[in-house]
Amino acid sequence: PMKIRSDVALTFDDVLLVPRRSxxxxxxxxxxxxxxxxxxxxKIPIVSANMDTxxxxxxxxxxxxxxxxxxxxxxxxxxxxxxMVERVKRAESMIVDNPITIAASATVQQARELMAEREVxxxxxxxxxxxxxxxxxxxxxxxxxxxxxxVSQVMTPRERLVVAGKEETLESAREKLYxxxxxxxxxxxxxxxxxxxxxxxxxxxxxxxxNATKDARGRLMVGVAVGARGEDVExxxxxxxxxxxxxxxxxxxxxxxxxxxxxRTLKKKLSVPIIAGNVATAEGVRDLAEAGxxxxxxxxxxxxxxxxxxxxGFGIPQLTAILECAREGQRLGVxxxxxxxxxxxxxxxxxxxxxxxxxxxGSALAGTDESPGASVVREGRRYKVVRGxxxxxxxxxxxxxxxxxxxxxxxxxxxxxxxxxxxxxxGTVVDIxxxxxxxxxSGLSYAGAHTIEELWKNAxxxxxxxxxxxxxxAHDVSKI
Ligand code: RVP
Numbered sequence: 253p254m255k256i257r258s259d260v261a262l263t264f265d266d267v268l269l270v271p272r273r274s275x276x277x278x279x280x281x282x283x284x285x286x287x288x289x290x291x292x293x294x295k296i297p298i299v300s301a302n303m304d305t306x307x308x309x310x311x312x313x314x315x316x317x318x319x320x321x322x323x324x325x326x327x328x329x330x331x332x333x334x335x336m337v338e339r340v341k342r343a344e345s346m347i348v349d350n351p352i353t354i355a356a357s358a359t360v361q362q363a364r365e366l367m368a369e370r371e372v373x374x375x376x377x378x379x380x381x382x383x384x385x386x387x388x389x390x391x392x393x394x395x396x397x398x399x400x401x402x403v404s405q406v407m408t409p410r411e412r413l414v415v416a417g418k419e420e421t422l423e424s425a426r427e428k429l430y431x432x433x434x435x436x437x438x439x440x441x442x443x444x445x446x447x448x449x450x451x452x453x454x455x456x457x458x459x460x461x462x463n464a465t466k467d468a469r470g471r472l473m474v475g476v477a478v479g480a481r482g483e484d485v486e487x488x489x490x491x492x493x494x495x496x497x498x499x500x501x502x503x504x505x506x507x508x509x510x511x512x513x514x515x516r517t518l519k520k521k522l523s524v525p526i527i528a529g530n531v532a533t534a535e536g537v538r539d540l541a542e543a544g545x546x547x548x549x550x551x552x553x554x555x556x557x558x559x560x561x562x563x564x565g566f567g568i569p570q571l572t573a574i575l576e577c578a579r580e581g582q583r584l585g586v587x588x589x590x591x592x593x594x595x596x597x598x599x600x601x602x603x604x605x606x607x608x609x610x611x612x613x614g615s616a617l618a619g620t621d622e623s624p625g626a627s628v629v630r631e632g633r634r635y636k637v638v639r640g641x642x643x644x645x646x647x648x649x650x651x652x653x654x655x656x657x658x659x660x661x662x663x664x665x666x667x668x669x670x671x672x673x674x675x676x677x678x679g680t681v682v683d684i685x686x687x688x689x690x691x692x693x694s695g696l697s698y699a700g701a702h703t704i705e706e707l708w709k710n711a712x713x714x715x716x717x718x719x720x721x722x723x724x725x726a727h728d729v730s731k732i
């Protein structure tokens with residue numbers, strides 16, 4: 253029996269969005285926030301791809317600071333991935349976990365030296381058992397004449413200190429610091445033992461990135477990719493213990509028993525949201541949602557460096573895949589991440605208008621300063637490497653990590669579904685995101701939408717012809 257769908261599947265270049273009457277008077281009026289998972293809402297709906305030429309520590313930090321999020325790739329050992337998570341979590345922290353302490357019997361001179369050496373403006377004075385006895389700051393010791401006097405004589409004693417618990421929020425910490433006109437807020441447990449410190453300075457630093465994607469403790473959020481085999485459970489657990497906020501089960505064919513089993517296992521073992529994928533059909537979304545996915549990643553064969561469709565014959569053009577998956581996702585209350593093929597802000601708007609909640613970018617971010625790897629010069633222009641995670645070299649590298657060495661046969665065994673490529677070096681992620689988000693804000697305005705949820709409602713696509721497509725870009729002029 254012949255089986256063929258009657259509707260032609262479309263992708264971004266096959267359609268345009270129909271302009272609508274708009275009451276948006278300024279691009280500043282629109283809200284670009286959206287759900288990454290059922291639990292996590294991002295200020296900007298952009299996720300950097302878990303590819304080894306896209307997201308490592310620097311990219312993850314930059315993405316979270318701008319209000320998106322980065323997913324650390326998994327092509328490394330577990331300890332390496334754990335370390336990357338830790339570095340992102342430390343990058344911008346409201347709480348100093350291990351504040352520098354001094355004994356009450358130490359001298360003023362010692363306190364001075366310690367502050368200079370560690371470049372801090374204050375020390376927490378503690379007893380042998382780690383209990384809070386007081387605080388001593390540069391002001392207390394700077395002009396003290398008697399350097400031999402004990403710290404206990406110059407410190408602010410415990411009873412005059414304002415303190416908080418480990419679960420202190422940014423808002424309430426700011427309030428306390430302001431109300432009491434103080435610069436440091438020690439955190440204590442129920443036995444009055446010091447468990448952290450909040451400083452006014454750190455709060456000021458945090459305010460430089462008002463849109464940043466933060467966890468409850470004020471640290472930048474970060475996601476990790478894992479596979480779906482034995483050691484990946486351990487990988488996910490280790491990364492979450494290190495502070496990862498979301499786990500992505502990342503398999504090219506995510507509509508598989510392997511992924512469903514992994515999803516159920518991780519949902520039982522972990523308390524963070526789990527994203528699963530990739531799929532390209534409503535059934536795929538439904539099965540992953542039933543197994544507990546907190547968001548579903550959509551895209552089979554759409555990636556710029558992906559040749560899955562050529563090698564296997566499978567895939568669905570991305571716009572149709574998003575439309576079909578998002579309809580199901582919205583019915584089930586599960587956000588959709590559109591992954592692959594988004595080259596510019598127009599594609600971003602189309603992907604969101606088709607019902608995606610967020611969009612994952614690979615090669616669009618691979619040329620930035622924050623992506624891993626050095627740039628190369630070719631004929632006077634700068635480029636950076638981007639490669640598919642199923643490419644030949646990525647496959648070989650994975651085998652090398654798993655087995656410690658590779659042999660002649662390993663090369664022969666690989667059937668790549670991705671390619672290695674170069675993209676122009678493009679400056680910082682901040683600049684790129686500025687272009688994408690600017691285009692999105694305009695897009696919302698053309699749709700008469702103030703939010704992405706309104707964009708879903710208002711969106712109407714029109715299929716276009718080759719002539720229409722040609723008319724859409726710059727045409728009939730010579731490019732300079
Ligand atoms: P793009 O943004 O078009 O570069 O696509 C990025 C996506 O491509 C990734 O998030 C992933 O889903 C997919 N990918 C990565 N490697 C490969 C491959 O080797 N086939 N595909």
